[in-house]
Amino acid sequence: MFPIVEFNPNKLKIKTMPYTSNSIPIQGRKYTLTHSDRTGELYLSIGFQYDMSTINKNIRDEFLAEIVLQNNQYFLQGKVYVSGGEFNEQTAKKRYIIFQRELRLAITAIIYGDWGFFFQNPHLLDANIMIYFESDYPSFNQILCYGTPRHYISTFHFQTS
Known part of the structure; x- marks a missing residue:
């Protein structure tokens, strides 16, 4: 799970995949966010495909x-993997709670890390952020709204106009 800390832009490492810029793609633009428990660094890949590597x-x-x-x-539209049969319900619940707690940090990292894109496309600042918690346990298999990108930009003091 993502580390329990406030967002630190110095800990964010950004990789822009080929054929991706501040203007393209819009629809289908994909974000892969991972982290290191050891260093607290966040790794964001932005592109046409998820960075499965x-x-x-x-x-x-x-x-x-x-x-x-x-x-x-x-x-x-985001997705986190809670469980798919490999975890018991108690472990799945723990993962679900941690993901809920850490998603604001993850979303902030994406908005900050791709700020040039959001600045070029200000209409996306009001797009709803919908997160799918994927689980084989019905109580954790949910879709929740996490506001809009505009809710997250105040944490890193960028001007939108």
Whole structure:
């Protein structure tokens, strides 16, 4: 899970994948966010595809997000993997609680890390952020709203106009 700390931009390492810029793509723009428990660093990859090479398939504590267009409305749609049969319900609950607690940090890292893109596309600052908690336990298999990117930019003092 992501470390329990306030967002520190000096701990964010950003990798922009090929054919990705501050203007393209909009729809289908994907974010892969992972971290190091040892250093507290966050690793953000931005591109047309998820950066599967950065995901630890044994731990599964990554945060994936994508900009989607649905019914003429943009969303930042994210996903965290809580459980799929390999964890008992108590462990799944612990993962669910930790993800809920740490998602604000993860979302802040994405908005900060791709600020040039959001600055170029200010209409996306009001896109709803919907996060899917993927779990085989119904009580943790949920979709929750985490506000809009505009709610997160105040934490890093950028001007939007």
